Amino acid sequence: xxxxxxxxxxxxxxxxxxxxxxxxxxxxxxxxxxxxxxxxxxxxxxxxxxxxxxxxxxxxxxxxxxxxxxxxxxxxxxxxxxxxxxxxxxxxxxxxxxxxxxxxxxxxxxxxxxxxxxxxxxxxxxxxxxxxxxxxxxxxxxxxxxxxxxxxxxxxxxxxxxxxxxxxxxxxxxxxxxxxxxxxxxxxxxxxxxxxxxxxxxxxxxxxxxxxxxxxxxxxxxxxxxxxxxxxxxxxxxxxxxxxxxxxxxxxxxxxxxxxxxxxxxxxxxxxxxxxxxxxxxxxxxxxxxxxxxxxxxxxxxxxxxxxxxxxxxxxxxxxxxxxxxxxxxxxxxxxxxxxxxxxxxxxxx
Amino acid sequence: xxxxxxxxxxxxxxxxxxxxxxxxxxxxxxxxxxxxxxxxxxxxxxxxxxxxxxxxxxxxxxxxxxxxxxxxxxxxxxxxxxxxxxxxxxxxxxxxxxxxxxxxxxxxxxxxxxxxxxxxxxxxxxxxxxxxxxxxxxxxxxxxxxxxxxxxxxxxxxxxxxxxxxxxxxxxxxxxxxxxxxxxxxxxxxxxxxxxxxxxxxxxxxxxxxxxxxxxxxxxxxxxxxxxxxxxxxxxxxxxxxxxxxxxxxxxxxxxxxxxxxxxxxxxxxxxxxxxxxxxxxxxxxxxxxxxxxxxxxxxxxxxxxxxxxxxxxxxxxxxxxxxxxxxxxxxxxxxxxxxxxxxxxxxxxxxxxxxxxxxxxxxxxxxxxxxxxxxxxxxxxxxxxxxxxxxxxxxxxxxxxxxxxxxxxxxxxxxxxxxxxxxxxxxxxxxxxxxxxxxxxxxxxxxxxxxxxxxxxxxxxxxxxxxxxxxxxxxxxxxxxxxxxxxxxxxxxxxxxxxxxxxxxxxxxxxxxxxxxxxxxxxxxxxxxxxxxxxxxxxxxxxxxxxxxxxxxxxxxxxxxxxxxxxxxxxxxxxxxxxxxxxxxxxxxxxxxx
Numbered sequence: 001x002x003x004x005x006x007x008x009x010x011x012x013x014x015x016x017x018x019x020x021x022x023x024x025x026x027x028x029x030x031x032x033x034x035x036x037x038x039x040x041x042x043x044x045x046x047x048x049x050x051x052x053x054x055x056x057x058x059x060x061x062x063x064x065x066x067x068x069x070x071x072x073x074x075x076x077x078x079x080x081x082x083x084x085x086x087x088x089x090x091x092x093x094x095x096x097x098x099x100x101x102x103x104x105x106x107x108x109x110x111x112x113x114x115x116x117x118x119x120x121x122x123x124x125x126x127x128x129x130x131x132x133x134x135x136x137x138x139x140x141x142x143x144x145x146x147x148x149x150x151x152x153x154x155x156x157x158x159x160x161x162x163x164x165x166x167x168x169x170x171x172x173x174x175x176x177x178x179x180x181x182x183x184x185x186x187x188x189x190x191x192x193x194x195x196x197x198x199x200x201x202x203x204x205x206x207x208x209x210x211x212x213x214x215x216x217x218x219x220x221x222x223x224x225x226x227x228x229x230x231x232x233x234x235x236x237x238x239x240x241x242x243x244x245x246x247x248x249x250x251x252x253x254x255x256x257x258x259x260x261x262x263x264x265x266x267x268x269x270x271x272x273x274x275x276x277x278x279x280x281x282x283x284x285x286x287x288x289x290x291x292x293x294x295x296x297x298x299x300x301x302x303x304x305x306x307x308x309x310x311x312x313x314x315x316x317x318x319x320x321x322x323x324x325x326x327x328x329x330x331x332x333x334x335x336x337x338x339x340x341x342x343x344x345x346x347x348x349x350x
Numbered sequence: 351x352x353x354x355x356x357x358x359x360x361x362x363x364x365x366x367x368x369x370x371x372x373x374x375x376x377x378x379x380x381x382x383x384x385x386x387x388x389x390x391x392x393x394x395x396x397x398x399x400x401x402x403x404x405x406x407x408x409x410x411x412x413x414x415x416x417x418x419x420x421x422x423x424x425x426x427x428x429x430x431x432x433x434x435x436x437x438x439x440x441x442x443x444x445x446x447x448x449x450x451x452x453x454x455x456x457x458x459x460x461x462x463x464x465x466x467x468x469x470x471x472x473x474x475x476x477x478x479x480x481x482x483x484x485x486x487x488x489x490x491x492x493x494x495x496x497x498x499x500x501x502x503x504x505x506x507x508x509x510x511x512x513x514x515x516x517x518x519x520x521x522x523x524x525x526x527x528x529x530x531x532x533x534x535x536x537x538x539x540x541x542x543x544x545x546x547x548x549x550x551x552x553x554x555x556x557x558x559x560x561x562x563x564x565x566x567x568x569x570x571x572x573x574x575x576x577x578x579x580x581x582x583x584x585x586x587x588x589x590x591x592x593x594x595x596x597x598x599x600x601x602x603x604x605x606x607x608x609x610x611x612x613x614x615x616x617x618x619x620x621x622x623x624x625x626x627x628x629x630x631x632x633x634x635x636x637x638x639x640x641x642x643x644x645x646x647x648x649x650x651x652x653x654x655x656x657x658x659x660x661x662x663x664x665x666x667x668x669x670x671x672x673x674x675x676x677x678x679x680x681x682x683x684x685x686x687x688x689x690x691x692x693x694x695x696x697x698x699x700x701x702x703x704x705x706x707x708x709x710x711x712x713x714x715x716x717x718x719x720x721x722x723x724x725x726x727x728x729x730x731x732x733x734x735x736x737x738x739x740x741x742x743x744x745x746x747x748x749x750x751x752x753x754x755x756x757x758x759x760x761x762x763x764x765x766x767x768x769x770x771x772x773x774x775x776x777x778x779x780x781x782x783x784x785x786x787x788x789x790x791x792x793x794x795x796x797x798x799x800x801x802x803x804x805x806x807x808x809x810x811x812x813x814x815x816x817x818x819x820x821x822x823x824x825x826x827x828x829x830x831x832x833x834x835x836x837x838x839x840x841x842x843x844x845x846x847x848x849x850x851x852x853x854x855x856x857x858x859x860x861x862x863x864x865x866x867x868x869x870x871x872x873x874x875x876x877x878x879x880x881x882x883x884x885x886x887x888x889x890x891x892x893x894x895x896x897x898x899x900x901x902x903x904x905x906x907x908x909x910x911x912x913x914x915x916x917x918x919x920x921x922x923x924x925x926x927x928x929x930x931x932x933x934x935x936x937x938x939x940x941x942x943x944x945x
């Protein structure tokens with residue numbers, strides 16, 4: 001087995017505006033099972049950061065415990081990282097974000113790490129609108145402990161051992177919308193064409209962005225009867241739209257037919273171009289997406305694409321008015337302005 | 351666009367760039383792996399089977415394999431294939447147990463070989479084990495042809511050449527040395543069943559400029575002069591020597607001159623330095639011995655005083671290229687240059703010599719007085735007479751002569767057995783998995799970036815004073831191992847089985863050189879080439895296109911910079927990718943024809 005990736009690269013590998021190739025955004029060779037959907041998501045994060053010309057040192061990769069949470073080793077090896085306790089990634093990211101809002105936070109989590117042990121953490125990160133990209137690598141099972149059903153396994157989905165799941169699965173996207181998430185998307189690890197622009201838009205979004213990515217577990221949950229297998233997801237995938245992310249640096253020369261294309265402007269001027277497939281749905285309308293999600297569940301469909309976005313999102317730091325300067329660069333006299341200021345401050349409450 | 355037919359052995363053959371580029375198609379990665387394993391005798395025998403003179407070629411080959419080497423495309427320098435071959439030759443054990451048995455009862459067919467150079471010796475090597483009676487004629491006193499007369503012993507020691515020539519001569523050949531064949535007709539009148547002409551290109555081109563005849567005592571034709579040195583007829587040369595020409599013979603002449611008393615040896619070439627015909631490493635070795643090369647000098651006349659050569663005049667030119675890229679050497683207008691000289695050696699090319707072939711034998715010649723030869727069968731227009739080596743299609747190199755010798759031997763055998771010489775035997779090919787465990791392969795797939803290692807040379811103070819002292823010392827075992835590890839094992843093929851693929855993208859994500867793509871099928875190949883993650887602009891390298899997969903896409907792999915590292919297969923959950931050992935051995939005389 002190879003433990004090292006050869007240092008060779010294609011001699012004509014394209015470079016981005018920073019002069020980096022994708023190689024500079026990669027990590028070490030994956031130790032996940034061969035064919036794991038998570039590796040495709042890692043590769044999509046690499047693609048998204050490369051294409052957005054993000055300097056790797058400006059990113060903090062946050063994770064908890066699980067197969068999913070191992071992946072930050074496999075992408076962005078030149079970025080910051082924090083591998084936290086199981087399910088505690090949202091809290092650690094919230095703290096990090098408040099202490100230093102200048103970094104780009106990419107959290108990766110799994111269905112166990114998010115929907116079971118980390119559920120209490122997850123929902124508060126959503127409602128606080130922490131400015132981060134939260135990627136759930138959702139395979140519907142506990143891969144690290146031999147494939148038991150997880151909280152996102154669909155009711156009736158058959159496990160590798162042949163048993164049907166008797167509990168309702170948690171729909172993370174519906175839950176996040178309910179809790180006030182400002183960017184919610186769903187995708188499939190086997191569809192990079194859709195996933196990469198979704199990650200790019202999520203990173204650009206000003207606030208909490210959830211991307212729930214169905215990511216088949218090739219070892220324990222890729223069997224017939226599973227609703228998270230490659231074959232099942234491909235057969236039941238209903239894309240709401242064809243998404244294209246247009247970064248602000250690219251001059252827009254075409255005009256769009258707005259009856260079939262939704263153009264959503266983001267806070268920094270980037271555009272999300274959605275070629276709508278489903279007519280009843282509007283990405284700015286919560287009700288329409290909640291209905292669509294319920295209908296999809298009833299029809300055994302998996303809705304993918306950008307589900308909901310709030311263009312007027314105000315992220316946590318702006319909500320509570322934190323300082324723009326990272327705390328670790330604030331000088332002593334700013335952090336501790338002296339007894340005179342303290343007296344004046346206490347005096348306000350006298 | 352149709353999927354690629356990888357069942358055609360030529361597809362994977364082309365992926366093994368070195369082997370494909372080699373005229374004899376020597377299985378290069380195969381023997382390099384054996385060198386890394388310390389199996390020098392086996393590595394030598396693989397070479398011997400294929401190219402007959404591994405010791406000679408490991409020192410003197412033109413190495414068409416090296417510019418083709420994949421390392422050169424993914425790194426900078428190719429693997430030192432040629433010098434690794436020498437390692438096998440230098441470190442082998444006794445090979446006699448592995449040599450073919452020569453039947454004591456012959457098959458009743460008699461073949462005459464004219465010339466005892468690489469082509470004819472290859473024919474003998476292939477036919478003698480089949481029971482042919484072979485007569486070999488050569489005007490030199492020993493076998494080897496141009497390998498003996500034109501390659502100086504400081505590049506190719508006599509004992510190395512003798513060893514490999516003698517293996518063949520010892521196969522029961524009837525040798526007729528010091529025997530110049532003056533008439534092909536006389537041989538045809540004997541009871542030979544077939545005749546092979548491997549007489550090379552033995553005539554050095556002369557330069558008929560003013561003063562040539564008066565000063566002929568000090569003006570030499572390169573290959574004749576080298577032959578006279580090789581056979582001990584010439585032992586010295588003047589202090590000031592001018593060598594005319596920019597090919598490998600010129601490089602050998604100037605370096606030989608240095609060893610025979612030349613002190614101020616210059617090489618003069620008509621063309622710019624960068625378009626010299628000599629191999630870059632030959633030029634490098636000459637310059638290492640402080641030879642000065644003057645480019646853009648066109649010889650005008652020999653300066654003679656009292657019947658004695660004084661030097662030579664040259665015109666200064668520069669290369670101009672017209673719209674079609676055609677080169678012209680245009681005088682610069684500067685005054686002519688005079689170089690004093692005690693001796694001048696003319697090394698401006700060589701030609702064939704066929705006066706000894708009567709024109710009424712049914713062997714047709716073209717307008718340049720070259721025989722009309724079938725480039726596949728090496729048959730002439732006379733059914734009994736075959737050609738090979740420089741005599742067949744003009745001067746090339748040893749490895750080409752060997753390759754042609756093999757083909758001619760096949761033709762002679764088919765002809766003598768009453769079969770159609772156009773029904774050629776197929777190559778021996780095989781393809782089998784190297785999988786040893788879940789992620790284990792039977793080859794070393796861990797590849798690293800590593801610079802090409804230099805072959806050490808003996809000190810100039812020793813080599814320049816002894817013409818017999820070999821300049822190159824060859825790799826030591828430790829360096830040979832490191833150099834052998836640079837080989838990318840291109841013969842371990844990435845074989846893709848479309849129905850097994852679940853399109854998880856793992857191979858595409860892990861591929862270090864971004865070769866693998868999953869795309870919507872395109873109309874034609876050029877369209878597909880542009881759509882790859884890194885567009886495939888190297889048209890000399892194939893695309894491997896799979897059958898249509900479940901999602902309607904196809905897998906497209908650009909063979910150009912594939913490292914054969916096996917990561918695609920290691921990361922494949924369904925073994926749709928497998929690393930398979932591809933074997934391709936060109937057919938030899940006596941092998942069955944299945945058609």
